[in-house]
Amino acid sequence: xRLDVVRAGGFIEYLLYDPNDQDSTCRNxxxxxxxxxxxxxxxxxYIIAAIILDQRIAFWSSQGSPTEREPRSSKVAHLLELKLLxxxxxxxxxxxxxxxxxxxxxxYYRCVYESELAHDPTSTPVVYWWVPLVILLSLQFTExxxxxxxxxxxxxxxxxxxxxxxxxxxxxxxxxxxxxxLIEEMWAERCASFCQCLxxxxxxxxxxxxxxxxxxFGDVARALADYLEYRGVLDVVPSxxxxxxxxxxxxxxxxILNYRRELRSKATSTLSTASTPEGRTYTTxxxxxxxxxxxxxxxxxxxxxxxxxxxxxxDEIDPLDPADRNGRLLDRNSFSDxxxxxxxxxxxxxxLAIYTWVLYVYERPISGPFELLGRGCxxxxxxxxxxxxxxxxxxxxxxNEIVEIGEAEFHGDNMCRTHRNALLLSANLSDxxxxxxxxxxxxRDNPYCIILDHAWKTVVVSIRGTFxxxxxxxxxxxxxxxxxxxxxxxxxxxxxxxxHGGVMNCVxxxxxxxxxxxxLERLLLGPNAAYPDYSLRIVGHSLGxxxxxxxxxxxxxxxxxxxxxxxxxxxxxxxxxxxxxCSEWCDSFFVDSDIVPRLSLESMDKLRDDxxxxxxRLKVPKIHVARRAVGHYGLLACGDFCYRFFSDEHxxxxxAELLHEPENVPDSAFQDQLSRFxxxxxxxxxxRGVIRSTKxxxxxxxxxxxxxxxxxxxxHGCARCLTCCSTSFGSEYVPVxxxxxxLHEIVVSPTMGTDHFPNRLRKILVDVASSHGxxxx
Numbered sequence: 053x054r055l056d057v058v059r060a061g062g063f064i065e066y067l068l069y070d071p072n073d074q075d076s077t078c079r080n081x082x083x084x085x086x087x088x089x090x091x092x093x094x095x096x097x098y099i100i101a102a103i104i105l106d107q108r109i110a111f112w113s114s115q116g117s118p119t120e121r122e123p124r125s126s127k128v129a130h131l132l133e134l135k136l137l138x139x140x141x142x143x144x145x146x147x148x149x150x151x152x153x154x155x156x157x158x159x160y161y162r163c164v165y166e167s168e169l170a171h172d173p174t175s176t177p178v179v180y181w182w183v184p185l186v187i188l189l190s191l192q193f194t195e196x197x198x199x200x201x202x203x204x205x206x207x208x209x210x211x212x213x214x215x216x217x218x219x220x221x222x223x224x225x226x227x228x229x230x231x232x233x234l235i236e237e238m239w240a241e242r243c244a245s246f247c248q249c250l251x252x253x254x255x256x257x258x259x260x261x262x263x264x265x266x267x268x269f270g271d272v273a274r275a276l277a278d279y280l281e282y283r284g285v286l287d288v289v290p291s292x293x294x295x296x297x298x299x300x301x302x303x304x305x306x307x308i309l310n311y312r313r314e315l316r317s318k319a320t321s322t323l324s325t326a327s328t329p330e331g332r333t334y335t336t337x338x339x340x341x342x343x344x345x346x347x348x349x350x351x352x353x354x355x356x357x358x359x360x361x362x363x364x365x366x367d368e369i370d371p372l373d374p375a376d377r378n379g380r381l382l383d384r385n386s387f388s389d390x391x392x393x394x395x396x397x398x399x400x401x402x403x404l405a406i407y408t409w410v411l412y413v414y415e416r417p418i419s420g421p422f423e424l425l426g427r428g429c430x431x432x433x434x435x436x437x438x439x440x441x442x443x444x445x446x447x448x449x450x451x452n453e454i455v456e457i458g459e460a461e462f463h464g465d466n467m468c469r470t471h472r473n474a475l476l477l478s479a480n481l482s483d484x485x486x487x488x489x490x491x492x493x494x495x496r497d498n499p500y501c502i503i504l505d506h507a508w509k510t511v512v513v514s515i516r517g518t519f520x521x522x523x524x525x526x527x528x529x530x531x532x533x534x535x536x537x538x539x540x541x542x543x544x545x546x547x548x549x550x551x552h553g554g555v556m557n558c559v560x561x562x563x564x565x566x567x568x569x570x571x572l573e574r575l576l577l578g579p580n581a582a583y584p585d586y587s588l589r590i591v592g593h594s595l596g597x598x599x600x601x602x603x604x605x606x607x608x609x610x611x612x613x614x615x616x617x618x619x620x621x622x623x624x625x626x627x628x629x630x631x632x633x634c635s636e637w638c639d640s641f642f643v644d645s646d647i648v649p650r651l652s653l654e655s656m657d658k659l660r661d662d663x664x665x666x667x668x669r670l671k672v673p674k675i676h677v678a679r680r681a682v683g684h685y686g687l688l689a690c691g692d693f694c695y696r697f698f699s700d701e702h703x704x705x706x707x708a709e710l711l712h713e714p715e716n717v718p719d720s721a722f723q724d725q726l727s728r729f730x731x732x733x734x735x736x737x738x739x740r741g742v743i744r745s746t747k748x749x750x751x752x753x754x755x756x757x758x759x760x761x762x763x764x765x766x767x768h769g770c771a772r773c774l775t776c777c778s779t780s781f782g783s784e785y786v787p788v789x790x791x792x793x794x795l796h797e798i799v800v801s802p803t804m805g806t807d808h809f810p811n812r813l814r815k816i817l818v819d820v821a822s823s824h825g826x827x828x829x
Contacts, residue, residue, distance in 0.1 A: 084160035087153040094146045095188070101142075105135055114675035118292050118667045119720040140199040147192045154185045240273035243528075247521050259520030262494045271553065272528035278736050279656065286729045287722070288667070295674045296663030298681045301800040302707055303666070308799070316760040318381050319786045382755070382787040384824055392755065393787060396641050397821035398508065399617045400814040403593045405479035406501055406516040407810060408471040408491065412478050415811050423477065428468030464491030464499070475501065487511075488571050493520040498561045498599070502571055510589045511575050515562065515603075517594025517620075517810070527595060529553035530624065530653065532746045535602075542606040549627045550746050551602060558599040563606060576611065587613040593810045594648055597621035601638055601751040605630070608637070616752065617641075620808050623795055624652040624748035631749040631792050638752030643816055644759040644785070645801035646808045649750045652796075659798045661730070668722055669711040677710060749792040756788045757816050777802035785816050787824075 112127040165177040244263065251260020382389040404411060413420040465471045471491050476483065481503065489501035499516040518527055532550035539546020566572060575582050588611045592600035597618035604616040618640035625631065642649045670677070717723065737745065762768070763782035771781045780803065798804070806812060821827075 078159065078163035078166075081156065081160040081163045084153065084156040087149065087156060091146070091149045091153045094149055095192075098143060098146050102135075102139065105131060105139065109135070113291075114673050116673060117670045118288075118295070118674065119670065119718075119722040121721075136199060136203050140196060140203070143192060143196050143199075147189060147196060150185060150189045150192070154182060154189065157181055157185070235277045236270070236273045239276045240269040243269040243272060243276075247524065251521055259493050259522050262522055263525070268525065269528065271530045274740075275528075275530060275653065278733075278740070279660065286664075286725050288664070291674055292667050293663060295670065295677050296666045297800055298677050299666035299670065299707075299711065300659065300662045302710070303662075304797075304799060306707070312758070312760045315381070315758055315786055315788060319760060322381055322384065380789050382789065382824070390824060390826060392639050392753070393821050393824060394826040395615075396617055396619075396639060396755065397814075397817045397826060398505075399512065399589060399591045400619060400641075400810075400817050401479045402503055402505075402512050402514040403591045403596070403617070403619045404810045404814050405475045405481075405503075406499060406514045406596075407519060407593075408478075409474035410519070411811055412474040424470055424473055427473040428470055431469040431473070432467060461487070462489045462491075464489075464493070464497075479503065487575070488569065490565055494522050495526070495557075496561060497565075498558045498596075500562055500565075500596075502575075504583070504586075505589075509583075509586045511572065511583065511586050513572075513588070513590045513600070513603075515558075515590070515592035515596035515600045517592065517596040523595060526554035526557055527622075529557065532627075532748065535630070538606070543609045544605045545629070545633075549630045550748070551626050551630070552598060552622060552624055552748060554595065555598045555602055555622075555625060558595065559602045559606070562599065562603060572607075572611070587611075587615070589615055589617060591617040591619070592621075593619040593813075594808065595622055597640065598625035598751065601625065601634060604634065604638065615639075618750075618752055619810060619813050620646050620648050621750045621752070622651065623649045623655065623750050626748060626751050627746065628749055628793070631751045634751055635753045639755060640750055640752040641755045641757060641813065641817055642750075643757045643780075643807040643813050645799040645804045646813075647798055647804040648808050649754075650795045650798050652748060654747065655796055655798045657733075658796070659800075664726055664729070665714075666711065668720070668726055669714065669717050671712050672710055750795060751792070754790045754792055754795070756790045757785045757813075757820060758788050759783050759785055778806045779803075780807070780812055780816065785820055787820055 109128060109131045112124055112131065115127075116122070116124045161178050161181055165175065168175040247260060247263050251258070251263060254260070382393055384390065409420075409424055412424070416423070462469075462472055472486070472489065475481070475489065476486060479485075485504045485506070487502040487504060489499075490497065491499045491501075493499055493516075499519075501514050503512040503514060504510075505512055518524060529552070531553045533553045533556045535546035535549045535551055537546070538556075539549065572588065574580075576584065576586060576588060578584075588607070590600040590604050590607075592598075598621050601616055601618060601621070604614055608614055614637065616634065616638040618638065620642045621640050640649075712718065759780075761784040763784075765782070768782040771779050801807075
């Protein structure tokens with residue numbers, strides 16, 4: 053019949069021919085095949101056109117530099133207008149065709165099934181014919197929705213003052229009152245929404261239950277509003293920011309490589325003249341290595357072999373003088389240097405242990421869950437924990453009974469004691485060594501624990517750093533708080549001194565909890581003290597490090613032998629006098645490119661300004677910078693690792709090929725915009741007053757575990773590729789004294805975040821101590 057139709061009327065008649073015109077229920081159902089064919093052809097044509105259009109946009113977007121916008125800007129603007137309106141209208145027509153197709157499909161497949169059933173009773177109907185069409189229509193509708201939403205938002209957006217309109221009285225424009233409070237409220241709402249979404253998505257695994265109505269984002273909202281305010285005078289897009297970060301890294305990398313060469317030369321010369329430690333003393337009671345701090349008196353047997361009672365310990369160097377320490381490697385022949393290094397390696401495990409099961413499983417992804425599960429099952433079966441009988445068991449009452457550790461002594465754990473088990477396993481402790489732990493995390497509670505270290509005769513208070521969302525909110529309380537009243541109450545000089553606002557909140561919480569239980573007094577003070585000959589150590593990581601330092605200031609009068617060990621402390625912790633005034637009893641360790649000890653409002657401003665300066669100096673297209681960055685630091689560089697030791701020069705881009713010299717930067721509209729932006733930022737900073745401009749520093753004597761080399765092999769290359777160059781596998785580090793005010797610049801590096809992890813810091817610190825002949829166990 054269809055052949056007769058073709059002969060009679062041609063192809064059009066064939067397409068319009070309805071074989072079911074005698075059946076009113078199936079009439080016009082044949083249009084489904086025609087509409088499907090038309091919809092498929094239109095979709096294919098649209099995809100081809102969209103790919104060509106996107107390719108042209110990408111091509112023109114990569115032309116020129118950020119300061120040379122023509123003809124890129126006009127070409128891209130034309131192509132974007134084409135993509136937003138005409139192409140979106142075409143997509144609407146394609147989508148409408150697909151909608152018509154799916155509306156006729158049900159009747160078509162019903163009629164086909166009835167026809168087949170008449171000839172074959174075993175035939176089955178086609179049920180899910182609509183699934184691919186619905187998926188395709190949904191994708192097209194989503195694309196169309198985003199395009200229209202962006203277009204409507206663009207039409208409703210108020211006119212932005214362009215840099216070209218800056219004429220005449222610029223000062224009047226800068227001081228023109230803009231509703232800055234609304235911008236701050238917008239950022240506060242964004243921060244609150246972001247944290248709440250994270251808490252819901254993580255099922256409150258990382259906290260977040262106290263965020264609703266209690267979190268204060270005012271400080272960070274003001275900082276973000278100031279930091280990102282540009283009032284339309286600066287034409288910068290996200291790709292410019294990425295390019296700026298790459299350029300900053302390239303510029304920094306040249307200085308870093310020179311610094312590493314210098315350190316490596318010093319380390320080599322020091323190693324050739326230094327001697328290794330001799331035999332070490334052991335405690336008579338436990339038989340364990342006492343370490344450099346294991347005895348109250350210093351005897352020649354505790355010192356390196358080259359040092360004797362007649363040889364002074366580097367008398368020409370004052371270990372507490374920042375000028376003498378600055379840039380100097382820790383000396384193997386200096387008792388004070390090796391004492392500091394061994395002590396830091398020893399107590400790093402306690403700073404890590406307070407993070408409990410999360411970091412324990414992170415370090416041991418295969419065996420860790422099974423170990424905790426096994427111990428948890430035993431705990432659930434045995435019920436309430438009791439302290440194991442031990443000759444070193446805690447006896448805070450002065451009698452012979454062993455104190456029971458129940459819920460009153462361990463707060464915030466679950467029924468299977470997962471946190472407790474992970475803490476003991478991480479620090480290689482027994483039940484008898486754990487005195488108290490508070491693991492509830494919130495705005496009124498900060499996790500910490502009290503541990504006994506019998507080998508070194510110390511009571512250790514370990515304070516956790518940032519882990520929960522509530523901790524993140526505490527981190528952004530960056531408004532400095534005065535320590536004058538606190539200094540009067542606890543006997544230290546707090547006149548004119550300030551600290552990070554979040555640190556003050558944490559210290560109040562922990563000190564209040566310590567005073568509630570009086571455990572430190574019963575352990576160390578009075579005639580009935582359990583361990584009167586023990587000393588006190590306060591350790592912490594990140595925010596916990598700064599908290600531990602301020603807590604040490606508060607407790608120093610009561611515990612004169614107190615020492616504080618900080619690991620990756622926050623950079624904006626204390627004003628200069630307090631940050632350096634604790635050098636006699638406080639040491640701080642941080643790894644290579646760690647961002648947190650360098651993080652402050654000043655360093656963030658410097659990073660932003662350096663990025664913008666780099667963008668202004670760029671003389672090649674951004675795509676060239678991205679390609680070379682991928683080639684040098686990405687997967688394409690994996691093969692370059694199959695050679696030997698310490699050669700990072702291959703990873704450097706020749707900045708002369710990418711950037712104009714600072715004195716030869718040509719005039720451009722971007723340079724004018726940048727000058728006005730800096731003027732506006734300076735005005736905004738002046739309007740915030742003196743308190744916001746108060747400079748804060750990390751506390752204590754700063755020991756930088758600086759990277760000086762990296763093994764080159766296929767294995768290390770694969771490790772770098774799999775971790776996006778964020779691993780420390782195969783790297784070599786040396787300990788260097790640095791000043792507290794040297795950490796004023798954020799180092800852009802793939803490891804800037806992972807260098808802050810407490811497990812990495814502990815491993816590197818233990819390895820460095822072992823390489824210097826110290827016993828870090």
